[in-house]
Amino acid sequence: MTAAAxxxxxxxxxxxxxxxxxxxxxxxxxxxxxxxxxxxxxLIAFLFSLNFxxxxxxxxxxxxxxTFRLDSLSxxxxxxxxxxxxxGNLYALGDxxxxxxxxAALAYAGGTIAAVFAGDxxxxxxxxxxxxxxxxxxxxxxxxxxxxTAGMRYLIFQIGAGVILLAGLLVHVSATGSIDFxxxxxxxxxxxxxxTAFGIKSAFPLVHNWLQDAYPEATISGTVILSGFTTxxxxxxxxxxxxxxxxxxxxxxxxAVFPIFYAIIENDLRxxxxxxxxxxxxxMVVGIGIGTEIALNGxxxxxxxxxxxxxxxLMSMGAVLLRTGTCNAxxxxxxxxxxxxxxxxxxxxxxSASAFPLFSGFISKSMIITAAxxxxxxxxxxxxxxxxxxxxxxxxxxxxxxxFFSEDKGHGAKEAPRPMLVAMCIAAFLCVIIGVFPALIYxxxxxxxxxxxxxxxxxxxxxxxxxxxxxxxxxxxLINIYPSDIQGTNLDTDWFxxxxxxxxxxFSNRHINTGCRLVCDSAVGIISKIINSLKxxxxxxxxxxxxxxxxxxxxxxxxLLLLVLLLRFA
Numbered sequence: 001m002t003a004a005a006x007x008x009x010x011x012x013x014x015x016x017x018x019x020x021x022x023x024x025x026x027x028x029x030x031x032x033x034x035x036x037x038x039x040x041x042x043l044i045a046f047l048f049s050l051n052f053x054x055x056x057x058x059x060x061x062x063x064x065x066x067t068f069r070l071d072s073l074s075x076x077x078x079x080x081x082x083x084x085x086x087x088g089n090l091y092a093l094g095d096x097x098x099x100x101x102x103x104a105a106l107a108y109a110g111g112t113i114a115a116v117f118a119g120d121x122x123x124x125x126x127x128x129x130x131x132x133x134x135x136x137x138x139x140x141x142x143x144x145x146x147x148x149t150a151g152m153r154y155l156i157f158q159i160g161a162g163v164i165l166l167a168g169l170l171v172h173v174s175a176t177g178s179i180d181f182x183x184x185x186x187x188x189x190x191x192x193x194x195x196t197a198f199g200i201k202s203a204f205p206l207v208h209n210w211l212q213d214a215y216p217e218a219t220i221s222g223t224v225i226l227s228g229f230t231t232x233x234x235x236x237x238x239x240x241x242x243x244x245x246x247x248x249x250x251x252x253x254x255x256a257v258f259p260i261f262y263a264i265i266e267n268d269l270r271x272x273x274x275x276x277x278x279x280x281x282x283x284m285v286v287g288i289g290i291g292t293e294i295a296l297n298g299x300x301x302x303x304x305x306x307x308x309x310x311x312x313x314l315m316s317m318g319a320v321l322l323r324t325g326t327c328n329a330x331x332x333x334x335x336x337x338x339x340x341x342x343x344x345x346x347x348x349x350x351x352s353a354s355a356f357p358l359f360s361g362f363i364s365k366s367m368i369i370t371a372a373x374x375x376x377x378x379x380x381x382x383x384x385x386x387x388x389x390x391x392x393x394x395x396x397x398x399x400x401x402x403x404f405f406s407e408d409k410g411h412g413a414k415e416a417p418r419p420m421l422v423a424m425c426i427a428a429f430l431c432v433i434i435g436v437f438p439a440l441i442y443x444x445x446x447x448x449x450x451x452x453x454x455x456x457x458x459x460x461x462x463x464x465x466x467x468x469x470x471x472x473x474x475x476x477x478l479i480n481i482y483p484s485d486i487q488g489t490n491l492d493t494d495w496f497x498x499x500x501x502x503x504x505x506x507f508s509n510r511h512i513n514t515g516c517r518l519v520c521d522s523a524v525g526i527i528s529k530i531i532n533s534l535k536x537x538x539x540x541x542x543x544x545x546x547x548x549x550x551x552x553x554x555x556x557x558x559x560l561l562l563l564v565l566l567l568r569f570a
Contacts, residue, residue: 012056012068013043013078014114014127017085021106021134025099033093036102040086040109047078054119063179066119072446073300077116077236079444080304083430084228084311085109087423091315092221094417095322101141105225107134112229116236120179121169128165128201128233132158135230138222139214147217154214157207158230161200168193184241195242202234202285205254208278212262215277216270216327220318223270227277227314228307235284235303244291252289253383256282260390269317269327269399273310276353276395279387280306286384287368290375293447298367301441305352305360305434312349312427313399316342319416319424320403329398334408342416343404345424352431354396354466355388360431362462363438363453370451370458388462389469396466397473 020039024032052075056068070078089105111131118124132155139151171190173179184191200207215226242248256279263275280302287299319342320335321327336343348359355361365388372381415421434440442449452458 012114012117014110017110021103024103036089040082044082069119076444081113088225091423093419095221104134104137112233121181139218142219150214150217157210161197165197198234198237212274215274224314238288248289252282252285256387263394267328295371297445302364309349309352315424316346323413324411329402332403333406336404345428346400348428350396354392357459359435366453392469
């Protein structure tokens, strides 16, 4: 162990980032900017200096908390999160980012990384929520009404997931007495609740719209940072606790398919990329659900490479938004003339997302598809092939084509700022180098890898799929059948809580208020009648004002005494 490691232990690397977030607020602006870039790089070196072990164990309420568990699964996720944090903050040097947003970005990354290294569910829950609170400030930092409302909806979903996670944790701990964060499964006490919480955070179908709703409303650099953490932390949690849960296979298959249709017709290119994010998460969830070694290796490696190429695509679209003021496909085009480097990096990200051989997406996605075939899930195998072709449509072709190569709209935009270009260059380099040398990832995966993506079968099969998909896009464009890019609103399941649920609440309130008034009026009327009747009983002519006869009184008293005796001796 190095001297630096001895100094930093026993603290979780994520905790150092959270502390760094507080320091960044106090530093001068220039120093704060570079501090946010250098600190994650320093922690990467720190991480590689450690051996696999449990560090930072503390006692809390008669429970032993493992605040820093380092194994193969947590290390690879922690590593890619640190890389994403460094790249995101480097990219932000080209954006007008204040110290509060920079501090929020560090705290968000810190909470996520601290949760990854948590060895128990209490620590996981605490840092999950810290990441949630910090992340919403990246949305609000845009300071628009849409950003504020989107941030509130995002916060409701994330806090709601946190409450469900806490409920599941309490049920699980009360039933088992254990807070260990390892294999849980659906059969465990609280297992369904915990899975539901992780499902919300990983954007399962019907609870996915917080992603499309919030991420595009964040700042330019905020969207880049947001894309890498929350959903991948949920993927990590699923891989740790629900590997081999068969229902995840079918959930993931749905996730991989339905967003494709929205991505094709969506006009806002940053929203297109968030729908694409859903698709890629579907591949990961399928791999976790299959649960074999090759499937889990594929899911983990796909999470790693996805963070890189998705960040690269969002970086390029962020640069376009910065220089043109729009990210709508209908308003863009011809930017390759004035933003050639941004266009080139965008193409690298698009090719990686489409899983072309020699690019990062190919070495991970093919493992998941192969695992589905090996286990006999042929319907899932076909669905994943269809989803791969769909990714080529909306991410591989549509994004670079409409932004850079379609008809010039005369923006005359300048090239992206240099820090943005440097961040994109590093991300593009990693996409290529991982694709050419997959062993860089394979050697760090949770299980030994006995898989070669560059067999003749894999390469030819993937190239055929991609080329036919590209041909279909070309034909559709030539015969003017491809959906036109127009300004509009796509109705997704979020309509139910954004419009439909609100209308239901207003309708219910109106009728509830009417019903309450009727009930109250009736109750008041009945009470008034009772009071008037009592008044009548007590007036001069009422029964209560009369003196009862002696015999009648004796009879009543005797009867009551007899009743008491019977009850006593019964």
